[in-house]
Structures are given as structure tokens and as C-alpha cells.
Amino acid sequence: MPIPPNTIGVDLGGTWLRVARVTVEQGRVAEMERAATDVVGGPEGVLAQMQGMIDRLRDGGTLGLGVCIPGTFDVESGVVLGLAALPGWTGFPLAARLSDHTMLSCRLENDAKAAAIGEWEAGAAIGFQNFVYVTVSTGIGACAVVDGRLLRGVGGLAGEIGHTQVVETSERCACGRHGCWQVLAAGPALARRAEAAARSSPSSLLATLGLAARLSGVEVERAARAGDAVALSVVREHASMLGIGFVNLQHVYAPELIVVGGGVSNLLDLMRPHLGAVLQDQLLPGFKPAEIRASAFGDIAGLVGAAAVARNFAMSVARVTH
Amino acid sequence: MPIPPNTIGVDLGGTWLRVARVTVEQGRVAEMERAATDVVGGPEGVLAQMQGMIDRLRDGGTLGLGVCIPGTFDVESGVVLGLAALPGWTGFPLAARLSDHTMLSCRLENDAKAAAIGEWEAGAAIGFQNFVYVTVSTGIGACAVVDGRLLRGVGGLAGEIGHTQVVETSERCACGRHGCWQVLAAGPALARRAEAAARSSPSSLLATLGLAARLSGVEVERAARAGDAVALSVVREHASMLGIGFVNLQHVYAPELIVVGGGVSNLLDLMRPHLGAVLQDQLLPGFKPAEIRASAFGDIAGLVGAAAVARNFAMSVARVTH
Numbered sequence: 001m002p003i004p005p006n007t008i009g010v011d012l013g014g015t016w017l018r019v020a021r022v023t024v025e026q027g028r029v030a031e032m033e034r035a036a037t038d039v040v041g042g043p044e045g046v047l048a049q050m051q052g053m054i055d056r057l058r059d060g061g062t063l064g065l066g067v068c069i070p071g072t073f074d075v076e077s078g079v080v081l082g083l084a085a086l087p088g089w090t091g092f093p094l095a096a097r098l099s100d101h102t103m104l105s106c107r108l109e110n111d112a113k114a115a116a117i118g119e120w121e122a123g124a125a126i127g128f129q130n131f132v133y134v135t136v137s138t139g140i141g142a143c144a145v146v147d148g149r150l151l152r153g154v155g156g157l158a159g160e161i162g163h164t165q166v167v168e169t170s171e172r173c174a175c176g177r178h179g180c181w182q183v184l185a186a187g188p189a190l191a192r193r194a195e196a197a198a199r200s201s202p203s204s205l206l207a208t209l210g211l212a213a214r215l216s217g218v219e220v221e222r223a224a225r226a227g228d229a230v231a232l233s234v235v236r237e238h239a240s241m242l243g244i245g246f247v248n249l250q251h252v253y254a255p256e257l258i259v260v261g262g263g264v265s266n267l268l269d270l271m272r273p274h275l276g277a278v279l280q281d282q283l284l285p286g287f288k289p290a291e292i293r294a295s296a297f298g299d300i301a302g303l304v305g306a307a308a309v310a311r312n313f314a315m316s317v318a319r320v321t322h
Numbered sequence: 323m324p325i326p327p328n329t330i331g332v333d334l335g336g337t338w339l340r341v342a343r344v345t346v347e348q349g350r351v352a353e354m355e356r357a358a359t360d361v362v363g364g365p366e367g368v369l370a371q372m373q374g375m376i377d378r379l380r381d382g383g384t385l386g387l388g389v390c391i392p393g394t395f396d397v398e399s400g401v402v403l404g405l406a407a408l409p410g411w412t413g414f415p416l417a418a419r420l421s422d423h424t425m426l427s428c429r430l431e432n433d434a435k436a437a438a439i440g441e442w443e444a445g446a447a448i449g450f451q452n453f454v455y456v457t458v459s460t461g462i463g464a465c466a467v468v469d470g471r472l473l474r475g476v477g478g479l480a481g482e483i484g485h486t487q488v489v490e491t492s493e494r495c496a497c498g499r500h501g502c503w504q505v506l507a508a509g510p511a512l513a514r515r516a517e518a519a520a521r522s523s524p525s526s527l528l529a530t531l532g533l534a535a536r537l538s539g540v541e542v543e544r545a546a547r548a549g550d551a552v553a554l555s556v557v558r559e560h561a562s563m564l565g566i567g568f569v570n571l572q573h574v575y576a577p578e579l580i581v582v583g584g585g586v587s588n589l590l591d592l593m594r595p596h597l598g599a600v601l602q603d604q605l606l607p608g609f610k611p612a613e614i615r616a617s618a619f620g621d622i623a624g625l626v627g628a629a630a631v632a633r634n635f636a637m638s639v640a641r642v643t644h
Binding site for chain 2: 008072081082130144146149151152153154155157158159160161163164165166167168174178179244246248249251252253254255256268282284285286288299
């Protein structure tokens with residue numbers, strides 16, 4: 001049996017490093033490895049991890065590598081410009097080093113943009129010309145596809161909607177400012193909201209689940225699905241905060257679909273009626289509420305997208321040379 | 323002497339109707355007419371106005387018509403879908419009716435997008451691949467060019483950044499909601515800010531200028547340029563409100579240039595230091611403050627852009643048929 005053509009996707013995260021072999025034909029993950037990112041080892045330590053995982057997963061059908069990173073890079077040279085949760089990477093020639101080791105082409109991509117590409121090519125956004133991918137976890141990242149094109153902007157920085165100001169005062173954001181959407185609507189805000197609700201309703205199921213530990217989206221989901229009124233009101237309140245940003249992103253990008261990834265998306269089915277009501281109520285005349293779908297790939301959307309970037313590059317090179 | 327090739331630009335506004343003959347070569351306005359829009363006459367009344375003005379301005383070199391409108395339309399059919407300040411236009415086949423009368427091709431464009439096209443092709447944004455045109459007058463309209471493409475989105479509605487929520491509470495916006503950027507930073511907000519400042523400093527130059535009438539940007543500018551401290555503090559405060567939205571639009575579109583049109587742009591040179599400070603202070607790491615320029619065409623940017631749309635269409639047809 002011939003070896004099916006494939007590409008290797010790499011997802012470099014602040015917590016996990018994931019590598020997968022993805023088939024060119026169906027965009028299917030054939031095999032995957034995961035390791036805790038060697039943050040302390042810096043670029044050289046992580047590079048050694050990547051190389052080991054790539055060497056195990058690649059085969060005779062591998063056409064190239066795609067790596068998604070939580071930050072910015074120079075598109076042509078594949079040099080890292082800056083990563084959010086990983087110090088010491090600025091100026092590291094990641095694409096060249098991986099390419100030298102593997103003798104394969106290597107392309108970098110930003111993690112939110114790679115996830116959008118993954119969902120666009122093989123997931124929840126197949127066939128859409130106007131959609132926004134939003135990942136809601138520790139922070140909020142986004143990538144917009146408008147008129148059939150993925151927006152990059154100067155330095156590839158377009159899509160930082162998590163740090164748009166939506167209220168005047170709030171707790172301080174990780175970026176140091178106040179009023180950012182992600183302070184109201186990312187995972188930590190859900191946890192704060194749940195803890196406050198549990199404190200004021202100590203006999204609720206939600207409060208019971210949280211006695212031993214801090215509350216998170218997991219407990220909110222469990223209590224809400226069991227019908228706990230307190231948890232359901234936390235979900236409703238969180239949906240209205242998420243809705244503020246969804247209204248804003250509809251007004252700026254005019255998508256017809258919003259794909260939601262990240263941990264908070266596990267609550268999406270419970271939040272959807274409230275989100276829909278906020279959109280219906282708050283959108284300008286002429287706008288229709290965007291369809292809201294959960295990510296098809298969850299936390300491997302970036303990995304699948306990185307492999308797709310590698311595949312598209314390999315094919316564009318093939319078109320030029322043949 | 324041969325007649326230079328030209329197109330006719332039409333700018334349909336809620337107050338003024340403007341028509342101009344614009345040369346294809348330099349994108350220069352050769353001749354222009356202006357009339358108060360016959361709002362009461364509805365589409366048929368305004369159409370008659372347009373036809374008269376076009377008939378006087380066109381000549382043997384006229385290749386086509388472009389019309390910019392304050393609202394939305396169907397791109398292929400040229401039917402109006404909805405206009406902001408003009409009732410009764412929904413469903414009116416404006417492009418077809420003008421084309422039937424003139425025997426020229428006619429293309430519609432949204433007014434903010436036409437202004438961006440005018441600035442991009444012949445004004446303040448020549449050569450830029452990433453910029454946002456923002457018009458600040460009664461409301462705030464915008465159009466983003468990202469990665470060398472003008473963003474439209476579903477229904478051509480992308481760019482409604484004036485109606486993104488930036489604060490939790492505010493006076494009510496024209497759209498009926500609270501917290502929209504334009505409530506804080508458009509012309510009426512400047513007037514309210516000036517009137518409040520004049521009331522609390524009745525001996526200021528600004529207060530003196532406003533005794534006989536309501537204050538507007540004109541009096542703020544006059545007093546500020548004369549060095550009135552009260553007027554200068556109004557300018558500073560208004561700049562910080564404008565800055566909130568500029569930071570947001572940098573985060574979502576990642577432009578390197580912001581072109582400001584509309585009446586409030588007359589204060590731009592006075593506001594620029596404060597705007598620059600807000601951007602410097604509030605942008606995420608990696609972002610550089612966008613250059614901020616005043617519109618090169620002022621209130622005829624849309625007219626010039628509409629003529630450019632007509633020219634581009636005439637040339638694309640010429641390329642296909644020859």
C-alpha cells in the first residue's frame with residue numbers, strides 16, 4: 001500500500017507542545033504526540049523536543065512542516081518576533097532550524113490564525129467567506145476571515161479583539177489596562193463570577209462543588225447541566241458579557257458565522273440562547289445575528305491548521321515548479 | 323484639443339447632493355455642482371435632481387457614473403437596500419434608473435467606503451496597504467483597508483466601528499443603544515463637552531463665543547487656536563475619547579495609518595499630540611501607534627471615490643472587451 005501524502009503540524013503552546021501527522025487528502029490527524037513544553041529549556045530545549053517528536057511521526061509521505069506559535073513572526077524568514085507565554089524566543093530562527101534538521105520546508109503561523117485556517121479548511125467554517133474564529137480560554141484571541149481572505153494587517157497583528165475596550169472600568173487585564181473585553185468574558189472572569197455566586201448562595205450545587213477548590217468552567221458546567229439555578233444564572237451573566245464582544249465584532253468585521261474555541265466553548269450550547277438574544281437586541285439595523293458554532297477541532301484546531309499551512313505551501317511550490 | 327476622458331461622481335447625502343466631473347488621468351475634480359437634497363421629494367425627486375446635474379456636467383469624454391450613498395445596496399443590481407437619513411429608498415433601482423437616463427454604466431458604493439477609495443487612490447492614503455478611513459461628524463463611520471483589500475463583509479456592513487460598545491453607560495446613541503464610541507467622540511459629543519465647559523468657566527473665550535448660540539466644533543477651534551485654556555482642555559478631553567476608538571481599531575484591523583475626515587478633523591492638528599499619547603500608552607506590545615492624517619479631500623472624498631469606482635469599472639469592462 002502506498003504511503004499517503006501528509007504534512008506535520010506543530011502547535012507550540014505555553015503549556016503543551018503538540019505534534020501531529022495530518023493526511024493531505026482528508027485533513028485527518030493520523031497520529032499525534034503531546035508533551036509539556038520545556039519552557040525553562042528555552043528555544044533550544046523546545047527545539048530538541050520538537051525534533052524528536054517530528055522524527056518519530058514523519059514518514060516517507062511527509063511533504064513539509066507547519067508550526068503555530070502564540071505570537072508574531074517574520075513571514076519570509078520564519079524568525080520568531082515575540083511569544084506571549086514563552087520568554088527568550090525573540091529573534092530565534094525557528095523555521096530555518098527545523099528545516100535544517102528535517103530537510104523539509106517549514107512555515108510558521110500565529111496560533112489563532114492557524115486555528116481559523118483549520119476550522120476553515122476542514123472544520124466548523126468550511127465554505128464560509130465571512131467568519132470570525134474566537135478562542136475563549138485564559139484570554140480571548142481571534143482571527144477574522146472577511147470577503148474570503150484571512151486578515152493579517154501590519155505585523156500580522158489584526159484580530160486582537162480581546163483587548164478592545166468595552167467598558168470604562170474593570171479589574172486589571174493581563175495587558176495592564178482596564179476595560180478589555182477579555183477581562184469580562186474569558187475563563188478567569190467566569191471563575192470569578194462563579195465564586196461570587198457560590199459565596200452568596202452557599203446552599204447551591206455550584207457552591208457545594210466548589211468547597212474544596214477554586215471554581216472553574218468545569219464546575220459551572222456540571223452544576224448548570226444538573227439544573228442548578230445559581231450556575232445557570234452565572235452562565236447567563238457570562239453569556240451577556242461574551243455577547244458585548246460578539247456584537248462589536250459583528251459591527252467591525254460583518255461575519256455570518258462566529259466559531260468559538262477554547263475551554264469556555266464547552267458551555268456554548270447553554271449560552272447560545274442568551275447570546276442570540278443579545279445579538280438580536282444590540283445589533284444595528286441591517287445586521288443579522290451571526291450563526292454561532294463550537295469549534296470542530298477544539299484544542300487541536302491550531303495543529304490541524306498548521307498542517308494545512310504546510311500543505312498549502314507544499315502545493316503552491318509544486319504548482320510553481322511543475 | 324481632445325476631450326479628456328472622465329467619469330461623473332455623485333454623492334447623495336442627507337443634506338447635500340453633490341455631482342462632479344472627475345478626470346480619469348489625475349483624478350482631479352474638473353467641475354462640480356451642489357444642491358440641497360430634495361429629501362421630501364423622495365427617490366423620484368432626488369433622481370430628477372441628479373439627472374439635471376449629470377446632464378449639465380457630462381461631456382463627450384464621460385465613461386460612466388459612480389454614486390455613493392449613506393447606506394447599503396445590492397452590488398450586482400444596484401438596488402438601494404436602506405439609507406440612514408433618507409426615508410423611502412428601500413428597493414429603489416437607483417443604478418438602473420440613472421443608467422437608463424444617461425445611457426452610461428452606473429455603479430453604487432457606500433459613502434464611507436467611497437471616501438476611503440478616494441483617499442486611497444488620490445488622497446491621504448496613496449500607496450498604503452493597511453489603513454482605516456474614519457469620518458467623525460454627526461456620527462462616526464469607517465472603512466478599513468487590510469492587506470491591500472477594502473473590507474466589505476456580509477451585506478457590505480463591515481466597518482461600523484462607531485457603534486462598537488466602548489463604555490458601559492453613556493447618553494443614548496442615535497441607534498438607540500448606550501456606550502457606542504460615537505456617543506463619546508462624534509461632533510455632538512464635542513458640542514456637549516464645550517457647552518459644559520463654557521457653563522463652568524463663564525469668563526473663558528469659549529463661553530463668550532457661545533453666548534448667542536449653541537457651541538460647536540467651530541467655536542471650540544476658534545477659541546483653542548486663540549489659546550483659550552478652557553477650549554484647549556475640551557480638545558484634550560475629546561482627543562482622549564477619540565483615542566479609545568483608535569486604540570480599538572488598531573487592535574482589530576492593525577492599520578499603519580488612520581485617515582480622519584468629517585468636521586471634527588478640523589481639530590486634528592490640535593488633538594494629534596493627545597491622540598498619540600493615548601495610542602502610545604494603550605496599545606498592546608508589538609503595536610506601533612498608527613500615523614494619523616487628515617483627509618486630503620475633506621467633504622468631497624466620497625465624490626472623488628465614487629468617480630474612481632466608475633473609472634475602475636469602465637476600465638475593467640474595457641479590459642474584458644478589448
